[in-house]
Amino acid sequence: MTSSETLLPATRRTLLHRIATAQAEGRTPSLVAAVQREGRIAWSGARGCVRDHAPDDDTQYRIGSLTKTFTAVLVLRLRDEGLLGLDDPLEKHLPGTGVGEATVFQLLGHSAGLAAETPAPWWERTPGRIRPELSDVLGAHPLVHPAGHGHHYSNPGYTLLGALVEELRGDSWAEVLRREILEPLGMGRTTVEPQAPHADGWAVHPWADVMLLEPAEDLGLMAPAGQLWSTTTDLLRFALFLARGDDRVLSASSVEQMRTPAAPLETVDQDGNYGLGLQAVRREGRTLLGHTGSLPGFLAALWFSVEDDVAAVVLSNATSGPTIATVAADLVQIVAEAEPRIPDPWRPLPEVDQELLALTGPWYWGTRAHTLTLRADRGVELRPLQGPGRGARFRAAADGTWTGLDGYYAGETLRVVRADDGTVDHLDVGSFAFTREPYDPAAAVPGGVDEGGWRGLAT
Template structure:
């Protein structure tokens, strides 16, 4: 149950239902089920038509295809956070003999390792995984199609390799590690590698007739880390909440934020759509809204998970058909409907619990050359730097505990801010990655590289 403050308005709920009804009818899906998450919990669930004679609810399983990759990426990030690997490590360091060992862990996560999109024939999604018992069977004789690290090329074998890496470093099967480290801590009890009743059957819908054909159900074997999982809207709603905020039992907020950060260049065809890829997550800008998540498909099933962290809204959409409804568009629309109809209510403003005079001294206007910036001290203990007017470089900065600060995002991400003080202890200027910020434009009292003309400011002579 949701509290009255968490419930959606009747008009919003009807608009959501209308959107999935149109998607199911026009996309000719045997069934389509969706959920919306806000404030870390499900606030709406909707379904159209039936599974085995009854309407699908939040516990009916559908196959989620490549959303499985995000689960595998979380397992890899856990290995990184535990110090068992570095994302810059070449694969060969931890999993030798694959033939793609020069690719780094980060490149595999971001699909920039140059691997082929699919495993060698026969069509792996429609044939038993027993045909590919070894990693070499998945990669084939020519696993690399592109130079390592040069372009984004989506690769299912790449995530099979990451699954094998997890098994190597954990000393246990991928499925066992997944259950222990993600599914159990997050209470995803209806997510599994094999279907568990009640679950939907997968169907192919004839493109030119209202007729259906059952799709084969295959165990993907070695390819499981790339697309094996079955799940529900209820479980994926909880997983979406985790991807937005983190959970210290699984992965910190900082690490899931890293997963949501672009790590791969957009393909030329995707530039206009604003599509790129992070570490196990797809990233897309639709209008003014930044969306992260993942899509999935296997014969008989379509799946989509879409999150707007800024709006604190996520959507899950599942269908049991090979093609038809465009679930990425549906998910984005469900997020937009809620975000626009019922905008996020911000947390109440609260003052700092305590004020450090040396930090407070940094607040106020600063000038980078003649560009005016403001530096604020925020209640969460960060500094926020941004232009006083118009667009420009913005960043929040986190204290390092020694009087310096590190940028968290944008142009200044990772850059060091160092307040430079005069002999009397007063702040002379700020050094931010070698850029000098002064209290006045080109302050003659500060050490401005290149110096300041001694005649000062003047008009036209």
């Protein structure tokens, strides 16, 4: 097992201790892990044995529902090419399923109201050929919730998305995946069927240190929901793509959309969310994105932090045992806190627009002070001067307005309102007027400004 020297010895030992503890206490035959920082693998480690030898970063494990993120990328590619819209009903492109009113967006974010699993028998331990049609996957009563009312995780939903990809591409899901994602990203060790060296899947007895070999079934139509085998090295390549985008596969703006929460959660006490094929959790003040996966004999987790530019993958070959999602999150946290990211050096903008520069500085919504700062590419950022509140980054549009990118004003329009003489009167965003002074009497403040002006209590 190779291990990069880019991390400090103490950090490397802490990472090794964490996975060693997970493998021992989780009682899994083997466990492999790797951490990526700033786009390069910074550490890898392994514990246990696979077929009488130690696993390494080239050993394949089955990754289960991590497969769903790959399927989601294929669907977003169809959207970006104009072959479908996310709000299109499934029936428009894949007729006759019986759940055609569900939209592509709802299927991606698990809010279509579909059942979590297929009808019996347990699909993960039975050959996929016993369900040759989508109707066999969906069953007689596929809907358990009203569509669009909230998040309810659904494996059959991703089977439908895989069938949608096949319908619009005119090729198998596996071939489209290889051609459009795996080859461009250099993921040669991510495959539909296992390729040596790979781990076998085991069930470990809950009350004794003995094991039972798990079957490794071809999932058939369910493949887009959980079929893939991969390695830590390949999955870290995928994590880098999900954090930054890659125009050969999907743009940065499209992968950012994948990371955006897509539906209300099932319960109010959940500490995570789900975007379009990506899970999101909050851990120790940071947002972790990625996906977890499990199939009989295997557990997998991939988390990355965009802010820290750190990603971690953990794979094991046991049906249950180690808390893989927690271990992967811990690895990200260990690196991010022990060796914080060095910020990029400050550099001035390449050029200055005097008219835009004149807009920067303090603005007031009523009496609440905000600041407007200039960003690259003529973008701006509007934030409260102190404390939390409504704010956002804005992207410049060709017509002289700006469109909100995040926060309260995501998607909203910021525009400069000018007086008759051409001078700036106020900023308008979502009907809120921001003036240069609190309730500026010289500006067109909605509701007007009292003629008596500001006064003390005695007056």
